Amino acid sequence: MEDGPVPPPTVALLExxxxxxxxxxxxxxxxxxxxxxxxxxxxxxxxxxxxxxxxGHHVRALEAAGLLELVEERPRRGCTERILRARADAFVVDPSVLGAGPTSDDRHAAEHLMTAATGVVRDVSRMQAAAAEEGTRLLAFTLEAEVAFAAPADVPRFTDRLAEAVAAVVAEFHDPDGRPYRVVAGGHPAPAPVPAPASRPPEETP
Known part of the structure; x- marks a missing residue:
């Protein structure tokens, strides 16, 4: 007997x-x-x-907050054993919980990118949770690429070209009666790679 499809991991938004x-x-x-x-x-x-x-003290607090849920109760050695599980495989904190943060209308500003990213985290987490409750799959997509710019002046030129390309693709596929999707494209300097821990030289044996 073959196993059925593995359900996607569930995500709960903490807001x-x-x-x-x-x-x-x-x-x-x-x-x-x-x-x-x-x-x-x-x-x-x-x-x-x-x-x-x-x-037990911490478990009761997590259950009262709705982060743990009761699966079953079963008798064990003259008492009732409560079996619990987390309500989701992962919990995501809504960034706005810690404050709205700075905003900017300049699409080349880091604050504008962070505001857009915050909205993506919040909205996708909510819809993912709703889809999991309905037993459906949230259809989303992610595009990632890395580009090395020769000069800072190339960044706005690249952004303009990318905006033109996205507008052309949107015009090709947009259906006024279809299901709307939000497409967010952003870029930031790639972080420096984390150096690997130095290996210890082998100990000499006498």
Missing amino acids: DPERVRLALSPLRRELLERFRQPASASQVAAALDLPRQRV
Whole structure:
């Protein structure tokens, strides 16, 4: 018997400051990671080698905030064992929770790019969560490329050419009665590569 298709990972957007606060401590982040698979608080406490009472306190807070959900209850040694799991495979914090941040109408400004990126994170996370609840797949696409400019003056020229090309493709495919899509294109300097940790020389044997 063949296995069915693997469901896509679910993503939940955290846009309430209190829920963000509850989820951001190191231990609670670790608990959310552990509860990606259904488990009881006792099982997770044993895996982390922590007191059951301490883990239980944090688990109750995460459940009350809607970050953990009850899967089942089953009898165990004269009591009821509660099996929980995280409500999503990953949690994304809405950047606007930490403040709106600077804005700019200049499409060559970093603030404009960050505002657009914030909107993408927020909107896609919401729609992804809604699609997961409906059992459907959110159809999206991503284009990535790297270009090396010879001079700073080439950046606005490149941007103008790219805008013209995008406008031409949009005009070709745009249907007034179709489902609207938002296309966001941005660019920023590529970050410097992170150097690999230096390897230790082998120890000499006598």
